[in-house]
Amino acid sequence: MxxxxxxxxxxxxxxxxxxxxxxxxxxxxxxxxxxxxxxxxxxxxxxxxxxxxxxxxxxxxxxxxxxxxxxxxxxxxxxxxxxxxxxxxxxxxxxxxxxxxxxxxxxxxxxxxxxxxxxxxxxxxxxxxxxxxxxxxxxxxxxxxxxxxxxxxxxxxxxxxxxxxxxxxxxxxxxxxxxxxxxxxxxxxxxxxxxxxxxxxxxxxxxxxxxxxxxxRRAGRPQAGSHDARPVHLTWGEDLRPLPQIGLVVTPEEAGAVRSALASHGAFGAKGLLLHFDPAAGHGPSDIEAFAALAALFSGTITLEIALPCKGPLAGELGAIAKLVADAGLRLDAVMVSPAVDRQSTPPGSQWPDCPPLEEVYAAARAAFPGIRLGGGMLSYFTEINRKRVPAGPLDFVSHATNPIVHAADDLSVMQTLEALPFIWTSLRAIYGQKPYRVGPSTLAMRQNPYGSRTMDNPNGERTAMANRDPRHNGLFGAAFAAGSAAAFVGAGLEQLTLSALTGPFGLFAGPQEPVPEGMVRPIGRCIELLACMAGWQARAVKSGSSRDILAFGASCDDGRRALVLVNVTRSPLEVDLQALGIGSGASIVLLDETTMIAAASNGLEARSMSEQPFALMPYAVARIVWEVA
CATH class of the missing domain: 2.70.98.10 (Beta-galactosidase; Chain A, domain 5)
Known part of the structure; x- marks a missing residue:
């Protein structure tokens, strides 16, 4: 530069x-x-x-x-x-x-x-x-x-x-x-x-x-352009709805590895699994059986995400999938159904592809999976649900994914996408009101390309748009992006936010043939632990003035505990002033940064006493401060 x-x-x-x-x-x-x-x-x-x-x-x-x-x-x-x-x-x-x-x-x-x-x-x-x-x-x-x-x-x-x-x-x-x-x-x-x-x-x-x-046209010598004062001063904002449960996505290709990981590592506190199933990609009975085996080790909610081919009678297609689920004994709390063709974008001027009316798709799904929650929306991004508004009446929740490397993949552009997430959820709320809402998977790398025939291979670990692997997922940057996403969606009232997989290139820890040591817990794994344990806590907004370098939110638990989550989304160290927040004495902090990352990979995050004011937050650091209110 x-x-x-x-x-x-x-x-x-x-x-x-x-x-x-x-x-x-x-x-x-x-x-x-x-x-x-x-x-x-x-x-x-x-x-x-x-x-x-x-x-x-x-x-x-x-x-x-x-x-x-x-x-x-x-x-x-x-x-x-x-x-x-x-x-x-x-x-x-x-x-x-x-x-x-x-x-x-x-x-x-x-x-x-x-x-x-x-x-x-x-x-x-x-x-x-x-x-x-x-x-x-x-x-x-x-x-x-x-x-x-x-x-x-x-x-x-x-x-x-x-x-x-x-x-x-x-x-x-x-x-x-x-x-x-x-x-x-x-x-x-x-x-x-x-x-x-x-x-x-x-x-x-x-x-x-x-x-x-x-x-x-300003009179006189203008003042220099405003740069955020240091330290960044934080103040409380309004009370918000409860924090969502954190989810993990599972593909059939990773189902065996996920089962082993659940047995040996647990789910890092995640409360939901999103199981991806696509018959057109060759997914079938053995994949549903593998899902059932791993679901038996998981105590949270299970959602089956179905990319429906819509090539034959809807009742037949969905009925066949429901039978596979029943035969395998797969416990489900919800299904998310979307026609496979809707994963591809329909740009301006293009002809909409053939697709059955969504009301008929949802009616067939409700009949095939009675008694469990039905979700709809898009398996791709907000773009597609914004352009093809799904009928929300038959649905128990709406959902879409996000991805920050559609157009650019440099560090600055990726972190700047966090500025757009509040516009996304406020725009969706303007369309669908208070309908229950889920987001994800929302990962650095791209799991599918709605705008072309493929995602981009990235064997050299570069910053590449539309890549199916991203080297930053292995480091602090990936953890900061996940925490920043949680902060940006904190006002949305989500019921579930899926930020990662458990294994594989989108995973919380490294498996075989990964560019980091096998079995190493990535920083994003510790970040998910930090976020997941606050599911259901009452959220509270945190204001940082004109600074966009720090994203933060607060939360309170019924047992009297309070928490503040901070993330530095820049490559520079920042000082943060918390005095206006009135954090109680005896506060403790867990910090994920370049000084704690290696130890955290093996031993997890350790809490220490919170004393220094203001304190320094290193590049791409994530912190959670917890204190009790009498």
């Missing part, structure tokens, strides 16, 4: 794109990048060559070239020039050419506006025909594009500072990336209603430019 500056304008240059574009320390845009994506919506990460950075009088200029290597030895060459001016303007120009022809789903600029402080705020949209639209950035998450045929977007960054973002070279449109838990509104090319994948012809040049112009 390199920091670029010109006057009050700054940006971080990362991998050929710009991040954290700010004026006087205030974030204006989250990112500008020239993006090339393959037929499965995987993002190319070309190496940067011939990088030149020139700092002149009042101006900084960057130039580079990059080459995308596609299938069948096809290549795409990109030349880019970035200019920052002390007068408050930034221009990013790119030209892409191919000597071979190049298939892609997207080739062009993506511009990200942040969501915090922007959602619900006014925006002026200039369209390609010159017309002007006065609108607002959506507050509730829009299922479809809020704005199309865009030439420029202008919004107020803060009182006295306006920013115009002008995009040229193609027809741009915006999508609400909070659908995928990205913390941004994305303006991109080309329109999704056009066919994809598409071919860039041999010798064709794709030329585009993005120009940001900041107008500063």
């Amino acid at each position: 390199q920091v670029l500056r010109a006057g009050l304008l700054s940006a971080h240059l990362i991998g050929g794109g710009l991040r954290e574009i700010a004026f006087d320390g205030i974030e204006v845009l989250r990112a500008i990048a020239f993006v090339v994506r393959d037929r499965d919506w995987g993002t190319y990460s070309p190496a940067i060559a011939d990088l030149t950075i020139k700092q002149g009088e009042g101006e900084t200029t960057v130039s580079y070239r990059a080459v995308c290597e596609g299938p069948d030895a096809n290549t795409l060459s990109i030349r880019a020039v970035i200019t920052l001016s002390s007068k408050g303007s930034l221009t990013f120009k790119a030209q892409a050419e191919t000597p071979t022809g190049f298939e892609n789903n997207r080739c062009g600029f993506c511009v990200l506006h942040p969501i915090v402080g922007v959602a619900g705020a006014p925006v002026t949209v200039e369209h390609v025909d010159g017309s002007i639209q006065y609108a607002v950035f959506p507050d509730r998450i829009e299922p479809w594009q809020p704005f199309q045929e865009i030439r420029a977007l202008t919004h107020s960054v803060m009182p006295g500072i306006d920013a115009e973002c002008r995009m040229e070279g193609d027809m741009f449109e915006m999508e609400d990336q909070r659908n995928w838990s990205d913390a941004s509104y994305k303006t991109y090319v080309r329109p999704l209603a056009l066919p994809w994948p598409y071919q860039i012809a041999t010798g064709e040049t794709v030329s585009q430019a993005v120009t940001l112009t900041v107008t500063d």
